[in-house]
Amino acid sequence: MNETILRDKANADSRAGAKSRARTRRIHLELTDDNVAVVTFGSSNKTANVLDEATLDELHLAVSALESLKPDGVLFTSSSDSIFIAGADLKTLANINGERLEHLVVKGQSAFSRIADLPMPTVAAIHGACVGGGFELALACDARVASRDKATRIGLPETMLGILPAWGGSTRLPRLVGVPAALDAILSGKLYRAGHAGKLGFVDAVVPREHLLESGMRILREGAPFRKKPFWKTNRIVSAFVSRVVRRKVLKKSRGNYPALLEAIEVVSRGAAGPVDDSLNREREAVLRLADTPEAKNLMRLFFLQENAKRFRFSESVDEENLPAIERVAVIGAGVMGAGIAQWVASRNIPVLLRDIDRGRVAAGMENIRKLFSAATKRRIFSAHEARSRMDLISPSAEPVSLERSDLVIEAAVEDLAVKETIFADLCERTRPDTILATNTSALPISDLGKAEGVTHPERIIGLHFFNPVSRMKLVEVVVTDFTSPEVVERSLNFVRSIGKLPVVVKDSPGFLVNRILMPYLIEAGRLVDDGYAPEYIDEAMLDFGMPMGPVRLIDEVGLDVAGHVAATMREAFGDRFELPKCLGDYIRDGRLGRKSGHGFYRYDDGRAVKGHPGGNPAEAMSKPELSDHLAGLMAKEARLCLDEGVAKCADDIDFAMILGTGFAPFRGGPLTWSGITKND
Numbered sequence: 255m256n257e258t259i260l261r262d263k264a265n266a267d268s269r270a271g272a273k274s275r276a277r278t279r280r281i282h283l284e285l286t287d288d289n290v291a292v293v294t295f296g297s298s299n300k301t302a303n304v305l306d307e308a309t310l311d312e313l314h315l316a317v318s319a320l321e322s323l324k325p326d327g328v329l330f331t332s333s334s335d336s337i338f339i340a341g342a343d344l345k346t347l348a349n350i351n352g353e354r355l356e357h358l359v360v361k362g363q364s365a366f367s368r369i370a371d372l373p374m375p376t377v378a379a380i381h382g383a384c385v386g387g388g389f390e391l392a393l394a395c396d397a398r399v400a401s402r403d404k405a406t407r408i409g410l411p412e413t414m415l416g417i418l419p420a421w422g423g424s425t426r427l428p429r430l431v432g433v434p435a436a437l438d439a440i441l442s443g444k445l446y447r448a449g450h451a452g453k454l455g456f457v458d459a460v461v462p463r464e465h466l467l468e469s470g471m472r473i474l475r476e477g478a479p480f481r482k483k484p485f486w487k488t489n490r491i492v493s494a495f496v497s498r499v500v501r502r503k504v505l506k507k508s509r510g511n512y513p514a515l516l517e518a519i520e521v522v523s524r525g526a527a528g529p530v531d532d533s534l535n536r537e538r539e540a541v542l543r544l545a546d547t548p549e550a551k552n553l554m555r556l557f558f559l560q561e562n563a564k565r566f567r568f569s570e571s572v573d574e575e576n577l578p579a580i581e582r583v584a585v586i587g588a589g590v591m592g593a594g595i596a597q598w599v600a601s602r603n604i605p606v607l608l609r610d611i612d613r614g615r616v617a618a619g620m621e622n623i624r625k626l627f628s629a630a631t632k633r634r635i636f637s638a639h640e641a642r643s644r645m646d647l648i649s650p651s652a653e654p655v656s657l658e659r660s661d662l663v664i665e666a667a668v669e670d671l672a673v674k675e676t677i678f679a680d681l682c683e684r685t686r687p688d689t690i691l692a693t694n695t696s697a698l699p700i701s702d703l704g705k706a707e708g709v710t711h712p713e714r715i716i717g718l719h720f721f722n723p724v725s726r727m728k729l730v731e732v733v734v735t736d737f738t739s740p741e742v743v744e745r746s747l748n749f750v751r752s753i754g755k756l757p758v759v760v761k762d763s764p765g766f767l768v769n770r771i772l773m774p775y776l777i778e779a780g781r782l783v784d785d786g787y788a789p790e791y792i793d794e795a796m797l798d799f800g801m802p803m804g805p806v807r808l809i810d811e812v813g814l815d816v817a818g819h820v821a822a823t824m825r826e827a828f829g830d831r832f833e834l835p836k837c838l839g840d841y842i843r844d845g846r847l848g849r850k851s852g853h854g855f856y857r858y859d860d861g862r863a864v865k866g867h868p869g870g871n872p873a874e875a876m877s878k879p880e881l882s883d884h885l886a887g888l889m890a891k892e893a894r895l896c897l898d899e900g901v902a903k904c905a906d907d908i909d910f911a912m913i914l915g916t917g918f919a920p921f922r923g924g925p926l927t928w929s930g931i932t933k934n935d
């Protein structure tokens with residue numbers, strides 16, 4: 255663009271332009287010397303470019319100016335370093351329905367249709383998040399060019415919120431890339447890197463960021479590189495066939511629990527072959543129906559709960575500005591969790607010291623870490639070079655070394671209070687007094703560690719409870735004892751967020767929050783097996799309910815011995831409702847420890863559960879819906895107790911933690927919302 259000097263001719267040239275100058279705060283329209291209009295999204299006081307009502311009004315004004323100015327081309331871009339357009343304003347979307355929602359949908363659809371109808375060529379020059387409505391705007395342009403930058407992510411995630419793209423995305427994407435690829439993107443809600451988006455045909459060119467505008471200008475002058483139109487992929491017969499196949503697959507996976515997915519299949523496949531306006535009408539009707547469903551409301555709430563987890567403060571009295579960052583971490587124990595945590599922390603560019611009691615264990619931990627990096631490389635999260643350099647940030651140690659340089663130590667040794675007490679006393683001798691000492695214990699009382707002999711400065715002791723597998727589970731319970739200082743809590747929260755995880759603050763009490771609520775559910779599943787229910791029947795009932803894995807399989811995954819150990823700790827604290835089911839004790843005695851031993855409730859062949867498990871059900875068996883109500887009801891009951899006892903500070907935190915920590919059916923809103931308890935005090 256530096257070949258041209260931009261000047262603010264639009265505003266001087268037309269009344270519409272003058273009008274837009276008066277009110278334009280989020281969108282700027284300028285004309286270059288060679289008569290190209292550059293429409294820039296972004297304002298100085300907003301971090302995220304979102305399409306709220308006011309921005310859409312401005313966009314309409316800008317389009318009016320373009321219609322009257324008739325420039326030779328239009329380039330849409332943004333002034334933000336990390337966001338092209340982050341999509342519709344979800345705060346508004348979550349709080350309106352009926353006529354107001356329809357009004358908003360129509361306003362967006364008509365703005366984008368006007369862009370699509372502009373007589374001159376239009377190009378979207380995309381750098382940063384180009385999400386939902388942002389991508390729909392780009393799709394209304396004649397061509398798209400994206401920066402090859404990590405910040406650039408392109409996609410339509412609306413179905414993850416229980417709705418569908420209704421500003422033309424469900425109509426224009428299939429026309430651009432065909433029904434199969436459009437459905438893939440819309441049903442998965444994936445955000446694609448620029449390179450991937452280029453391969454899929456979502457954008458016409460991918461260029462270095464510094465060439466983005468220049469490249470957009472060139473496309474305006476010379477046209478986009480030729481691309482074959484996917485005619486057969488939008489053909490009516492092909493669309494109907496694809497729709498049937500995809501629908502069957504989606505129903506199998508979602509068990510019919512996500513209506514947005516089915517609506518999206520219908521809108522995309524039926525709309526691809528007919529007139530654009532018919533398809534836009536279908537989008538609009540579908541989104542109005544979906545926005546009113548409990549599924550959409552719960553999924554949107556989950557979105558806001560996650561946003562809140564990214565920024566809430568534990569204590570306003572702590573001077574956030576001057577908190578020392580965590581720059582070096584030590585992890586004690588290189589087993590399943592220690593290796594997982596060390597790998598994750600290093601993957602976020604933080605140096606880690608990994609310590610275990612002997613060389614063999616350290617080597618085994620490092621081998622697991624290598625496998626984790628290699629898997630991440632295969633999934634294109636890192637290049638081979640990046641993976642190697644992150645791995646190099648881990649210093650393995652089988653010797654007791656000084657930890658003077660560590661700002662945080664995470665203990666992930668065996669689940670044995672005496673062992674952990676000894677480790678903590680030793681850590682106090684090797685660390686600075688301001689080093690945070692965290693434990694990853696699943697259920698042991700963290701306060702006891704602060705009282706152990708040889709432990710000094712208990713105000714720096716905290717629980718950082720990661721979930722297994724660390725690389726896939728986003729939640730970390732931040733467990734606060736009576737003596738943990740607010741500053742240590744805030745620094746720990748900052749650390750958890752800095753490594754891309756989401757924290758929930760919980761009180762130090764047996765099982766903390768997630769395991770405490772989960773345990774009665776797992777134990778009851780075992781008791782039902784005692785009563786003669788087939789494990790597969792129980793698991794199927796909970797899969798139908800929307801859990802990612804049935805409870806019996808989950809015990810096998812966790813390990814029967816580990817589950818038994820956690821249950822025993824909790825029984826001591828809370829009594830009989832945590833009593834081990836008979837079968838669990840029997841299986842543990844027989845060495846049936848779950849998947850890791852090849853046999854638990856299920857048999858495992860090459861790590862996979864063998865299907866067709868024998869066994870019937872008792873004569874008066876509950877139906878699957880009755881069974882899932884019964885089992886999920888136990889979680890809700892325990893969640894209620896946790897709320898009353900102040901284990902978490904509010905119902906929102908409990909629902910959020912259960913969805914992120916256990917996969918509790920997200921569309922049901924968490925155990926408390928599902929059971930009708932929404933009290934947040």
Ligand code: NAI
Nearest residue numbers: 587588589590591592610611666667668669694695696722
């Ligand atoms: P693990 O048995 O795989 O690993 C424990 C490691 O700690 C072993 O390598 C052992 O050699 C080492 N260790 C023992 N004493 C040590 C010492 N004095 N100094 C240094 N290292 C020592 O156990 P896992 O599963 O990794 O669990 C670790 C901790 O994380 C436990 O407290 C557990 O309750 C907790 N946890 C486990 C989860 C899981 O799913 N496995 C999930 C969340 C927490």
